Amino acid sequence: MVVGSLNMDFVVQLDKLPLRGETVHGRGFQMLPGGKGANQAYAVGKLGGKSRMVGCVGEDVFGEKLKSSLQSAGVDTTHIRSVSGESSGVALIHVEAGGQNQIVIAAGANSRLSPSDVEAAIEQVRPGFVLMQLESPMETVEAAAHLSQVRSIVAILDPAPARTLGHSLLQRLDLLTPNETEALLLLGRRASTVSLEEAPQIATQLLQLGPKQVILKLGEKGAWMANRQRSLHFPAHKVAAVDATAAGDTFNGALAVALAEGKSLQEAISFANGAAALSVTRLGAQASVPSRNEVEAFLSRQPLFTPA
Numbered sequence: 001m002v003v004g005s006l007n008m009d010f011v012v013q014l015d016k017l018p019l020r021g022e023t024v025h026g027r028g029f030q031m032l033p034g035g036k037g038a039n040q041a042y043a044v045g046k047l048g049g050k051s052r053m054v055g056c057v058g059e060d061v062f063g064e065k066l067k068s069s070l071q072s073a074g075v076d077t078t079h080i081r082s083v084s085g086e087s088s089g090v091a092l093i094h095v096e097a098g099g100q101n102q103i104v105i106a107a108g109a110n111s112r113l114s115p116s117d118v119e120a121a122i123e124q125v126r127p128g129f130v131l132m133q134l135e136s137p138m139e140t141v142e143a144a145a146h147l148s149q150v151r152s153i154v155a156i157l158d159p160a161p162a163r164t165l166g167h168s169l170l171q172r173l174d175l176l177t178p179n180e181t182e183a184l185l186l187l188g189r190r191a192s193t194v195s196l197e198e199a200p201q202i203a204t205q206l207l208q209l210g211p212k213q214v215i216l217k218l219g220e221k222g223a224w225m226a227n228r229q230r231s232l233h234f235p236a237h238k239v240a241a242v243d244a245t246a247a248g249d250t251f252n253g254a255l256a257v258a259l260a261e262g263k264s265l266q267e268a269i270s271f272a273n274g275a276a277a278l279s280v281t282r283l284g285a286q287a288s289v290p291s292r293n294e295v296e297a298f299l300s301r302q303p304l305f306t307p308a
Helices: 036-046 060-074 110-111 115-125 138-150 180-186 200-205 246-262 265-280 292-300
Strands: 008-016 026-034 052-058 076-083 089-096 103-108 129-130 154-157 211-218 224-228 231-235
Touching: 008 060, 026 036, 026 060, 026 089, 036 052, 036 060, 036 129, 036 246, 052 060, 052 110, 060 076, 076 115, 089 110, 089 246, 110 265, 115 138, 115 180, 129 138, 138 154, 154 246, 180 200, 180 211, 200 211, 200 224, 200 231, 211 246, 224 265, 231 265, 246 265, 265 292
Parallel strands: 008 089, 052 076, 129 154
Antiparallel strands: 008 026, 089 103, 211 224, 224 231
């Protein structure tokens, strides 16, 4: 079950991201289904998992398109509530050459997702895994984590967009999966990048905040996994990046699929790394998520490695 946001993404490609007050020319425009929650639910479905989405949309054309996109990947949309008087969420996304992006979000109906929505869905479905992000109200995220702990459901939090979080939430998590910026903000640091040399220490410090396990997503440097027993680096695959918009969401969806199939955490991270690598070679959020067959074929062509 994915608890989170659904947004319609307005994507413009450009040569470089604009500076403050600067006007630049774009090279193309697309309107694509997105939202961190919906992206993760879509990724689970596209990669062969059984996925349910819990979220809110407006009573507008965007809301219908967002649900339709999820349904096309086999996602159960029963628990997506349409909110009268609210627009569906939207995201304005600038993507520069090389794949880096700049995103502005207007939450709209996403701000109306409530703890009672989550409680009703969990009590009815009793999922094995719950995926969460931070584009929903914090009280709703906290309720999802609390209910997951009480019901012995595996709770995975992607702490994005970046913000500080309380101990009561973090200690309820089975897996915390921040990127570099998010990890450093959780630790109260101002930097925005983490070197491979720093990664083990950063991951250990994140563990001390409460989660059982941490996967630090390092972009082109791969991922660093840490728990109380081990600390391992998983190198990224070398690909030609076009758009990194949903790479983290694809990673989390793929991770959950592999874990739900009984794979070890190391196997799940390797699978997620492959899915995320393929996603950055394509434009868009849900449009960039690869199929299960594509990921397996891609990984079969990669050299074997042992996490270090």
